[in-house]
Amino acid sequence: MPEFGRLLTAMATPFDTAGRVDYPRARQLAEALVASGTEGLVVCGTTGESPTLSTDEKLRLLGEVREAVGSRAAIIAGTCNYNTAESIELSQEAASIGVSGILGTAPYYNKPPQEGLYQHFKAIAEAVPLPLILYNVPSRTVTNMLPETTVRLSEIDNIIGIKEASANLEAIAKIVENARPGFLVWSGNDADTLPILAVGGYGVVSVTSHLVGHQIREMIDRFLAGDVATAARLHRRMLPLVDACFVTTSPIPLKYALRRVGFAIGECRLPLVPIDAKSAATVDAVLAKMTIDLPVVAAV
Secondary structure (H helix, E strand, C coil): CCCCCCEEEECCCCECCCCCECHHHHHHHHHHHHHCCCCEEEECCCCCCHHHCCHHHHHHHHHHHHHHHHHHCEEEEECCCCCHHHHHHHHHHHHHHCCCEEEEECCCCCCCCHHHHHHHHHHHHHHCCCCEEEEECHHHHCCCCCHHHHHHHCCCCCEEEEEECCCCHHHHHHHHHHCCCCCEEEECCHHHHHHHHHCCCCEEEECCHHHHHHHHHHHHHHHHCCCHHHHHHHHHHHHHHHHHHCCCCCCHHHHHHHHHCCCCCCCCCCCCCCCCHHHHHHHHHHHCCCCCCCCCCCCC
16 A cells, blocks of 8 residues: 555645636645645545536546646545445546545435445445545534444455544544554544544644644654654644634635735635635734745746
């Protein structure tokens, strides 16, 4: 299995002033993220506004980003939804483009039972010749994948880990303890990264790494080196930025923050809307106190 790295970024999708995907800007963002510490890019995920992207847009975006970063970073494709057959088809097409793996978001809307979750991901894993990272995010999908289901899925060879955004440390510790050896747990919430590392997790699929990638890498590295006090200090220092990036529906604040630090990325697509004044003020106040790691590249 390929090495995906401990710091993955859930990459935002740039749009131009007409609301079209800005592919050249996406390439620039991908390169800037890699330059600021990211080891892998999750493309066409929630932060990338995947529900608003057409199939053609998703496949082109994956190809453009893959080409831009080459072998310098893993590309994990957000190709799974509540439709098992459609998830398989899109994942197979992504595989033909040369992505490194796929992110399997727990099916939303129709609220399948645990056996349905198991059979859904088993079918995808068996049909797609790529590593699969599960994604449990009950705050968005309503359905919570129980640790017992994740442990059961970990026995499938190419299901290599999970992005856990349940914020349930007890459940996450059960996964770490009982999953097959080598199964990895990435935090799905920036605020939970250090606690998840403390119970045996591997890393994070981050939103704030758009802005503080090097600092997140340092926090992880310090923790792994046994310097828990410094890791905790870095964690605490970044928490206000985490809160600001989720002060309203993500990725609205993130895109606003990127524009404020000089990286033109456009607005979100409907049904997301431009940031409100109160939320913008919150983001501004936090940015004024932060060191930003992202290399700012002028729009062409």
